[in-house]
Amino acid sequence: MEFLKEFIPLPRVVFRILCLITALANGLGNVFLLLAYRPLLEWVGAPLPADLYTFTCVAGFSFTNGVLALLVFLNPEKNVALLVIGIISKGMFAVVTFYFRVFHDLHWFWLTFGVWDALYTVIFFLFLIQLLSADLSYLNTGDVFAGREGVRTNKALLLGFSLTNQGRHGLERIARGLERQGYAADIRYVKPYEPFFRFPMSLGDFARIVIRAIFRVPARIQPLGIPADHDYDLIVVESQTWLVGMTAPVEAIFQDPASRAIFRDRDVAALNVCRGAWRRSQAMLVRWLERSGGNVVGVRAYQHVGWEPSRLFSLWFYLIFRRAGEPRILDGFVQKHYGISDQALDELEFFGEDLARRRRQAAPARAAAAGRRPEEG
Numbered sequence: 001m002e003f004l005k006e007f008i009p010l011p012r013v014v015f016r017i018l019c020l021i022t023a024l025a026n027g028l029g030n031v032f033l034l035l036a037y038r039p040l041l042e043w044v045g046a047p048l049p050a051d052l053y054t055f056t057c058v059a060g061f062s063f064t065n066g067v068l069a070l071l072v073f074l075n076p077e078k079n080v081a082l083l084v085i086g087i088i089s090k091g092m093f094a095v096v097t098f099y100f101r102v103f104h105d106l107h108w109f110w111l112t113f114g115v116w117d118a119l120y121t122v123i124f125f126l127f128l129i130q131l132l133s134a135d136l137s138y139l140n141t142g143d144v145f146a147g148r149e150g151v152r153t154n155k156a157l158l159l160g161f162s163l164t165n166q167g168r169h170g171l172e173r174i175a176r177g178l179e180r181q182g183y184a185a186d187i188r189y190v191k192p193y194e195p196f197f198r199f200p201m202s203l204g205d206f207a208r209i210v211i212r213a214i215f216r217v218p219a220r221i222q223p224l225g226i227p228a229d230h231d232y233d234l235i236v237v238e239s240q241t242w243l244v245g246m247t248a249p250v251e252a253i254f255q256d257p258a259s260r261a262i263f264r265d266r267d268v269a270a271l272n273v274c275r276g277a278w279r280r281s282q283a284m285l286v287r288w289l290e291r292s293g294g295n296v297v298g299v300r301a302y303q304h305v306g307w308e309p310s311r312l313f314s315l316w317f318y319l320i321f322r323r324a325g326e327p328r329i330l331d332g333f334v335q336k337h338y339g340i341s342d343q344a345l346d347e348l349e350f351f352g353e354d355l356a357r358r359r360r361q362a363a364p365a366r367a368a369a370a371g372r373r374p375e376e377g
Contacts, residue, residue: 012076012134015127019073022120026066030059046107062113065089072127080131087124094118126279133283136299144298144354146361147267153233154183156355157226157262160238161190161249163199164318166273166339167238170302173345174236174271177352185352186232190249193220197249200322212248218255219248228261234297234355235266237289241274241281246288254288264293269355271348272301273340275315276308297358300351302344306335314338 033040034056041048049055068086072079097114100106156178162168168189175185196205197219212219239250253259268289272282278301289296304311314335317326324338325331 012130015123015130016073016076018120018123019069019076019127022116022123023066023070023073025116026062026069028066030063030066034059041109044107044109046109061089062093065093076127076131080128083124083128083131087121087128090117090124091121094121129280129283133279133286136279136283136286139286139296139299140301144269144351144358145296146359147234147297148265148295149360150233153231154356155232156183156185156234156236157230157232158185158187158236158238159190159224159250159253160187160271161192161197161240161247162238162273163197163201163240164339166304167240167271169345170271170273170340170348171236171238173348174352174355177349177354178234178356179352180349181353181356183234183352183356188224188226190224190253191222192249192252193222199319201319203320206319209248210243213242213245216245217248219252221249221252224253224259224262226259226262228258228264230262232262233267234269235263235294236269236271236355237285238271238273239281239285241272241276241278244277244280246281246284251284251288254292260288260292263289266294267297267355267358268294269298269351270296270300272299274301275304275311278303298351298355300348302340302348304335304339305337305341310335 037055038048065086068082068089072083072086076083094114094117097106097110097117101111101114156175158171158175160167160171162171171187175187178185196202196208198205201209211217237250237253240247242248245251270282270285270289272278272285274281282299282301286296286299304315306314310333313330313333314324315338317330317334318324318338321327325334325336327334
């Protein structure tokens with residue numbers, strides 16, 4: 001399956017090794033720096049610290065980060081809070097370093113520390129996602145899990161939001177698979193009140209969406225008009241990925257208590273369509289479905305075709321020029337096909353068929369499969 005090839009999260013052991021590397025670098029490196037700073041700085045041509053007390057405090061703080069990383073390496077699950085502290089502290093180190101590089105001509109030797117901290121801010125963040133959503137690895141094996149016991153109405157509701165029709169195409173193919181197995185599929189798209197959630201869009205609208213995504217500003221959407229006592233036995237939710245998070249209009253569904261009620265005691269499935277990183281977006285969608293009382297029976301995530309950074313620039317150019325393959329001067333770098341592949345769409349039809357054929361089980365199947373009690377879900 002194509003989506004399995006694209007599901008390549010760093011395993012827990014690799015993240016632990018990376019934590020050990022920065023633990024040794026921050027721990028032993030700062031001890032060495034304090035003991036031999038004079039010959040080392042003279043060798044690289046960097047000026048000596050003007051204030052040894054401040055220099056010692058900064059090195060000590062960095063050393064503490066090494067101890068923190070070592071504790072995370074020894075027991076990641078127990079020290080998730082320390083990982084959050086590491087993200088904040090390394091992020092602050094990186095920001096301050098880059099600030100002094102830009103505005104105070106900081107020596108390149110110190111800039112390498114800022115680059116290191118910026119890199120580990122991302123690594124720690126990815127490790128945090130992996131620890132908080134370890135079950136996603138199991139969910140993405142390709143299985144469709146057993147649904148709740150009860151009468152099947154053979155009616156499915158498919159919800160989503162799509163700017164450039166990639167999510168729309170995905171939902172339509174899932175619906176086609178469901179219908180081949182005797183389901184009636186009702187596709188509904190979220191309709192935001194704000195007019196800038198549209199395509200094609202202006203550069204200003206694109207900037208507004210990006211800024212809102214950075215700060216997680218909620219969107220306002222029209223009411224879905226679906227009562228809590230509806231007769232759908234399956235709900236599929238599709239979401240794009242915006243800056244490593246859920247698309248705001250889809251998340252707005254779950255921010256409304258009335259809308260959350262439609263998922264209670266129903267089998268639910270998630271589809272993520274994205275340019276690149278989608279794991280956090282999928283984790284957010286799955287957690288919202290679970291908190292809303294749904295029983296997650298399957299998930300899928302598909303990336304756009306292509307390679308990085310071509311895929312990133314191809315998306316930007318697509319939004320600007322409104323068609324794939326532009327500008328022609330960058331032929332060979334810009335992707336001529338925009339969106340998910342035909343193979344991915346074919347797989348989503350089979351996914352729809354699998355959802356329609358899902359087994360019945362009294363207890364939430366996925367919680368049991370993940371080795372957890374249902375009440376821990």
